[in-house]
Amino acid sequence: MTERVETVVLDSEGLSAWVAQDRKVLAMLRVFHDMGADLVVGANTIVEVSHARTNMSRLNWTLSRVKVEPVTEQAAKAAAELLKETGLHGHKYAIDATVAEVALRQPGPVALLTSDADDMTKLCGSRVRIVSL
Numbered sequence: 001m002t003e004r005v006e007t008v009v010l011d012s013e014g015l016s017a018w019v020a021q022d023r024k025v026l027a028m029l030r031v032f033h034d035m036g037a038d039l040v041v042g043a044n045t046i047v048e049v050s051h052a053r054t055n056m057s058r059l060n061w062t063l064s065r066v067k068v069e070p071v072t073e074q075a076a077k078a079a080a081e082l083l084k085e086t087g088l089h090g091h092k093y094a095i096d097a098t099v100a101e102v103a104l105r106q107p108g109p110v111a112l113l114t115s116d117a118d119d120m121t122k123l124c125g126s127r128v129r130i131v132s133l
Contacts, residue, residue, distance in 0.1 A: 007106035012048040014113035039066040042102040
């Protein structure tokens with residue numbers, strides 16, 4: 001990862017892996033931190049990773065180290081447009097589209113840590129570097 005990255009967006013798998021202290025993800029985040037990259041999550045990603053087994057104190061600690069982007073009406077409409085442009089639809093892609101929209105509005109270059117590289121590549125195109133988890 002020698003290519004400079006200004007912003008790193010984490011999807012639910014990226015955020016969950018960080019909360020779980022996954023070594024691979026922690027190593028990647030260390031590299032991005034050393035580059036001076038900002039870490040970002042969409043507000044609805046918090047909902048997606050929160051469940052009965054989530055270590056909430058660890059999640060809150062992690063969230064204190066990232067910028068949480070809101071999902072506003074304007075953001076939701078832009079995410080819906082991304083779905084329309086790519087031919088994707090339905091609840092399966094709704095949160096992915098909002099994560100992609102968050103990534104697309106960040107200062108670049110942007111990397112997106114995701115377990116869903118195929119769909120995120122469709123949604124973000126070449127404007128976001130997709131990093132598979």
